[in-house]
Amino acid sequence: MTLEQEKDDLKAKLIEIGYFKTPDGKQLYELTYEELEKIYNQQKGATTNATNS
Numbered sequence: 001m002t003l004e005q006e007k008d009d010l011k012a013k014l015i016e017i018g019y020f021k022t023p024d025g026k027q028l029y030e031l032t033y034e035e036l037e038k039i040y041n042q043q044k045g046a047t048t049n050a051t052n053s
Contacts (some may be wrong), residue, residue, distance in 0.1 A: 003033055010040050011028045011029070014036070014039065015028070017047055022039070
C-alpha cells in the first residue's frame with residue numbers, strides 16, 4: 001500500500017468512529033500520516049475504554 005492509500009485508510013477509519021476534525025479545526029485531509037495515525041490510536045483507545053467501562 002502506498003502512503004496515500006494508508007492515509008486514506010486511516011481517514012476512513014476515523015470517519016467510521018465519528019472523528020471528522022481536529023480540535024483546532026483541521027480537516028482530516030490536511031493532516032500528515034503521522035498525525036492521522038496518532039489521532040486514530042488515541043481515538044481507538046478512547047473508544048475501546050468507553051466500550052469496556
